[in-house]
Each structure stands twice: as structure tokens, then as C-alpha cells.
Amino acid sequence: MLLTEPGTAADDATSTALLNCLIREVCAPEQQVRPDGxxxxxxxxxxxxxxxxxLARPPVGPTYRLAPPYEERRGDEWIPATWDRLANLVAGELELATGRPNxxxxxxxxxxxxxxxxxxxARGEASDDRYIDSEQSLVAGHRFHPSAKSRQGSPTDWLPYAPETRARFRPQWLAVPEDLFAEEGSPDAFKSLDAYGPASRHGRRLLPVHPWQFSLxxxxPVLQEALARGLLLNLGPGDIEAVPTSSVRTVYLPDADVFCKFSLDVRITNCVRKNAWYELTGAMTLNELVPPxxxxxxxxxxxxPAYRSTTLADRRLYEGLSLIxxxxxxxxPGTPLLAGALADPSNTFLADLPALADPDGAQAWWDAxxxxxxxxxxxxxLDHGVVLEPHLQNVLVCVDADGMPLHAAFRDLEGTKLTAGRWDLAHLPPRVAEGLTYAPDRGWNRVVYCLVVNHLTEIAAAVADLYPHLERSLWRTLGTHLAAHDHHPQVRALLAGVPLxxxxxxxxxxxxxxxRGATYVPVPNPLAASRPL
Known part of the structure; x- marks a missing residue:
């Protein structure tokens, strides 16, 4: 799809996402959708x-595999429906359904x-590093979001820092006096990164800053005065190169082998992305609990393991200039690949893995x-009360030379929560503790959505793009793995076919x-087929 002209590819991707959302959240729950050949x-x-x-093939999982053309019925004829026409139709239906405009x-x-x-x-050449290429491969973005690439500001402002263009850039560095410097966590965590920074001044500490963040x-006025008075020194860009990853604001610095999660404080997709003060402290708390x-x-x-910022008298600066x-x-072990790259139908990451060269190999790959x-x-x-968000952008799957999965690595403490009532957080400030917890039912919904609907459904569909006859078998295999946990009532419900x-x-x-307040809609659960009534 994305090998066509930019305009056509953007049209098709936008239309697909709008229709995916419309069908999942409006038409299917209200029984207003039907396959027709x-x-x-x-x-x-x-x-x-x-x-x-x-329709690329009959549905097996909880989602449809849609494909152009997209059409609207006028009388007895089907006429093309452009992406902007679809957007207007979706908006009209939602306004009528909710009684509220947007x-x-x-x-x-x-x-x-x-x-x-x-x-x-603007997309550049692929990296020779397969991991980096996977992080920068999500051109179309979330297939079930109506504005997956919505990004605050003009493209001229953010294209130099966009992972999808395969951008690289050098962070800027500030020299901050000790009395205006904030750091929490392991005191040695930043050593490998500081080694690549410019020479600081006596009594000052180094603070890397995202150039887009700094320009925003x-x-x-507080920052302007601090720079004018020499309280903060702008040392300019250093020598180390940063590679923006799929989240946009988190960058990978290969030479130091660390990530920096910057606080851009801009709206990307649905949310304003920043490191709120309570999330900075919360990350340090979770880092002591979750990785072990x-x-x-x-x-x-x-x-x-640590974060840094400056304590200038402005909370927006404390949050906005922070990095985790x-x-x-x-x-x-092996080669890490972003799960989202394997699921994305617009690239060939999955098809290029030797392990999937035939149906038997694909079945074995899915099992692994x-x-x-x-x-x-x-x-x-279930055992520890930790609510993960294992969606496609939060999981790295490490593969061997043939592409067989060896290991999984999870990330993003911001999206990680603790089940309320299972952890003693009384020692934390109330706002920090509030940001770290989910009620049990809400936590379970988030886990099942991220793991099964957002993640495994899409990986299974990508495998089925290669071998359509395998899709039912893939779900049976998943059911077998889940059955190892069926002593938990929540898992028994999944296996019984309760909607996802x-x-x-x-x-x-x-x-x-x-x-955090997002609602959920029920979608079909194909696991029921493995346990008929």
C-alpha cells in the first residue's frame, strides 16, 4: 500500500483506519455489518x-482485514468514497449517536x-540495523485509530525528528548548576550517556534536551531569563546521535546503548506526551518493583533507572525539560525487533524472516x-498484580538468525500500573500513588486489550496474510497456551469465548x-471455538 504515491497511500491508510474504527465501535456492536463475498x-x-x-479474506479473529476500494451506495450504484468523505460520514454518525458535536x-x-x-x-533509506529499522517502520501507524498520525505543529517542525522518516539527530545539551539540578534514581545510570556529552563547567551537571522540545x-520567560543570566548554559548539540523510536519522543542512542524518554509536551495521536512530575517519581517506584x-x-x-531535569521555578520547565x-x-539475546513492525501489513518484516518460509515454519514460529x-x-x-500494556509498540521480540523468537522484552513504565489493593503505596504522595494503580477489572481489560486484541490478533493476522488457511489453527494454538493458566477464572472466561x-x-x-479513561467495546472472541458448549 505505502509503495504508491504519497497522496494515494495517505488516502488509503486514512480510509482504512476510519473504517476499522467505525466497524469495530459502531457498526459491529449494533449489528450493522455483513460480509458479502x-x-x-x-x-x-x-x-x-x-x-x-x-475484504481480503473471511474473518477469523476479532477484526476484519479491509482493503480498497472504499465505496458508498447511491441508489443502485456504488461510487468511490474518498477519505475526507468517510471522515465526514463518521463525524455525522457519531454526532447523531452521542448528541454531541466535536x-x-x-x-x-x-x-x-x-x-x-x-x-x-520524506522517508529516507532503511538502516542497516534491523532493530532500528523496525522501530522506524510504522509509517501508517495504529490501524484502529481515526487520526493515527495527528501531531501538533507543522510537519516542517517535526519531520527532522520523526521516526517514520528514518530521521537521526543530535540532542542539545544544557549545563545546569547543582542547585538547579534534579536527579532521582541510580547515581551511576547516566555515566554512559554523559561520556558522550560536551565538556561541562565546574559545579554544573549535563542535561540532554530534545531540539524540538527546546524550540517549543x-x-x-523563566527559561529565557535563566539563559540570559547564565544560570543555564546552552552547550549546543553534542557528538552522539539519537534515533527516534516508534513513540516519537523516546530516542535510542546506539553508541551509549540507552534510551532517553523526553518530555515533548505536544499532542501526538490522542494524548499530550510529557513526563508529568508524578510520573517521574512513579517511574522510579515502578523501576524498583517491576523489572525484578x-x-x-x-x-x-x-x-x-533514573531521570533528570531542572528545578527552575516553573513546573512546565521541570516537566518539559525532563528525561527518563x-x-x-x-x-x-538475538536480534530485537519491534512487534509493531512484524504486524504492520505495509512492510515485509514478517515475510522476510526465513522461519516463515512455509506453513509448517509459520506455525512453529507462532508457537514460539x-x-x-x-x-x-x-x-x-494474575500472580503479582502488575498491569502491563503489552501493545505492539511496547514489546520487543528477540529472534535468532532464522527469525525464530527467543525472548521477549517489555517496556514503558508510564503505561505499567499496579492492581489497587495488592500493593502498599501509603508511603507515596497521593497523586503519585493514584497514577500508579488500576482497579482490578480495569486492569484486566487493559491487559487483555493490549495483549490479545491490539497485539496477538494483529500478529496472527499478519501470519495469515502469508498463509490464510492457518488463521484458525493459530487461535487454537493460543488457546492451548492460555489453558496453562485456566486455574484463574479470568482466563477460563477468555477460553469460554467471553467477548474481548x-x-x-x-x-x-x-x-x-x-x-486512562478510555472505554471498551466487545469484539468477537475466536478462542470459543476451542471449547464448544
């Missing part, structure tokens, strides 16, 4: 409009489309994949709800 027909019941899309929605879809076209046009804060649990489980959670350090990937990914996530929740919870990204965007 090589097509899928969907009705917008309140708008009184009928749409038709291509004047931001169409602008955000348009911004996403514009950003995607700009990304495709340039008009902050995964080590016990024979898996890996990438540590976040994250463990690198060079100590992992599930073996590495599923048990740590389930046991972390899918995060309602379209409705969340329409209602302008924070991601």
Missing part, C-alpha cells in the same frame, strides 16, 4: 448511509492525513512467539477523554 458492507444506521469495502475531529483527521503524506514523501519552550518480577518470570522489562533514562537493547510473549504478561497480572474488550479509540477521540 469479497466485500464487507456496513451501514451507518443514524445517517442512513451504506458503505462497502474490499469540532476538533475533522481537523485532527485532516492533520493526520497531511502528516502521513509528508512522512511518506523557547518563549518561556520479570527477571523471576524468565523475561525482561527494560529498566528506567531507559536500559538499552545490546544485552538482549506466543511462548515468549503470553506467560510473562499473564503471570505478572477492544479500546474504543474513535469514541475516546470523539468524547475528548484522556487515554
Amino acid at each position: 469479497a466485500h464487507l458492507v456496513a451501514r451507518l444506521p443514524r445517517a442512513g448511509v451504506v458503505l462497502r469495502t474490499g 469540532p476538533e475531529f475533522l481537523t485532527q483527521v485532516d492533520d493526520s492525513h497531511t502528516a502521513l503524506a509528508a512522512i511518506i514523501a 519552550m523557547a518563549d518561556n 518480577i520479570f527477571e523471576q518470570l524468565g523475561s525482561t522489562f527494560l529498566t528506567e 533514562l531507559r536500559q538499552g537493547v545490546k544485552g538482549l 512467539y506466543v511462548t515468549q510473549v503470553v506467560p510473562p504478561v499473564l503471570r505478572a497480572y 474488550p477492544a479500546k474504543a479509540n474513535l469514541r475516546t477521540r470523539w468524547s475528548r477523554t484522556a487515554d
